Amino acid sequence: MSKRPKTANNTGMTGRKRATSYDVAKAAGVSQSAVSRVFQDGASASKAMRDRVVAAANKLGYRPNAIARGLITQRSNMVAVVISKLTNLYYPEVLEQLTQRFSEQGIRVLLFALEHEGDADKVVDQMLQYRVDGILTAAMFTPGQMKTIDNAHIPVVFYNRTLKNHQVCSVRCDQEEGERWLVDELVRAGHRTFGIIEGPADSVVASERKMGALNELANMGITDITIVSGEYGYETGRECFSRLMARRGSAPDAVIAASDAMAIGCIDEAREGYALKVPDDISIVGFDGVGPARFAAYDVTTIRQPVKRMAQSAASMLIERIENPDLSPEKRAFSGTLIRGSSARLRSADE
Numbered sequence: 001m002s003k004r005p006k007t008a009n010n011t012g013m014t015g016r017k018r019a020t021s022y023d024v025a026k027a028a029g030v031s032q033s034a035v036s037r038v039f040q041d042g043a044s045a046s047k048a049m050r051d052r053v054v055a056a057a058n059k060l061g062y063r064p065n066a067i068a069r070g071l072i073t074q075r076s077n078m079v080a081v082v083i084s085k086l087t088n089l090y091y092p093e094v095l096e097q098l099t100q101r102f103s104e105q106g107i108r109v110l111l112f113a114l115e116h117e118g119d120a121d122k123v124v125d126q127m128l129q130y131r132v133d134g135i136l137t138a139a140m141f142t143p144g145q146m147k148t149i150d151n152a153h154i155p156v157v158f159y160n161r162t163l164k165n166h167q168v169c170s171v172r173c174d175q176e177e178g179e180r181w182l183v184d185e186l187v188r189a190g191h192r193t194f195g196i197i198e199g200p201a202d203s204v205v206a207s208e209r210k211m212g213a214l215n216e217l218a219n220m221g222i223t224d225i226t227i228v229s230g231e232y233g234y235e236t237g238r239e240c241f242s243r244l245m246a247r248r249g250s251a252p253d254a255v256i257a258a259s260d261a262m263a264i265g266c267i268d269e270a271r272e273g274y275a276l277k278v279p280d281d282i283s284i285v286g287f288d289g290v291g292p293a294r295f296a297a298y299d300v301t302t303i304r305q306p307v308k309r310m311a312q313s314a315a316s317m318l319i320e321r322i323e324n325p326d327l328s329p330e331k332r333a334f335s336g337t338l339i340r341g342s343s344a345r346l347r348s349a350d351e
Helices: 021-028 032-038 047-060 066-073 091-104 121-129 143-151 175-188 204-219 234-248 260-274 307-323
Strands: 078-084 108-114 134-137 156-159 169-173 194-198 225-229 254-257 283-285 302-304 331-334 337-339
Touching: 021 032, 021 047, 032 047, 078 091, 078 121, 091 108, 091 307, 108 121, 121 143, 134 307, 156 307, 169 175, 169 307, 175 204, 175 254, 175 283, 175 302, 175 337, 194 204, 194 234, 204 225, 225 234, 234 254, 234 260, 254 260, 260 283, 307 331
Parallel strands: 078 108, 078 134, 134 156, 156 169, 169 331, 194 225, 194 254, 254 283
Antiparallel strands: 302 337
């Protein structure tokens, strides 16, 4: 039986062997170091040399090996971004801003999504195996997990949460301040009975929002408060509103939901399940300022987080510490913006 002859590909090599920088250098008539300079951001190379190398690389189907380059530079040019699947609707916007900022610096994003914020153990080892240059996390790490990451000399920036008793880098919206604004507006507009629909028990953000609301209600002498717990989503908002009504027996003056998605669920359940008019019979407020909250059918009164500024600040903070690991920890807090929607009866802005 005759053997099938080997066929040549467009690189002039047999089989499926990939072209190397040596092949490109030979075809272009330059040194391998010249090829490396052409494909290295910021390295010097004349236009003539660059044109020759690129033309040879395209003909041979050559692309630089980022992994091999990382072995030389001791940098993977990858960062890990950790989020929880049970998060707010604004995270796609956060990811877009982060990816754009990192891409501008030639850094790629590896996304790790947790079912629950408390599941971080499942991804810490994976991140270390990928040898990421840094970690930006929208989920909490335990002191033990932080020690493991610190021992690997990987900088970490927390997004929208922080470890209050540890020296860590963080960028966050002031959740408690935002809730104080909402409570102040509702109480001064005459609301006296309240329902609070809090987020997941393992969410630091949910805890801060609940405590911000409770502390301000206490400061203003409000004691008729009913709390129910859920996740951050729309369906949870509907279910929690039903539980709130069952527990109270009647509608409170106002409901404070931990997120806009939950607030939207509450609005639909109030209207469809209990024939309540929003805001005539009940006021409902949220938090985050996501796009759907602006739909005319909901027009949620909420606190809008400065997502773009926060994401850009977090990315810059991480990049700075990748470049200079000796920088001291830094914590930045941003104020949100009160959005006066039609889902709540508030004082006039002039009062």
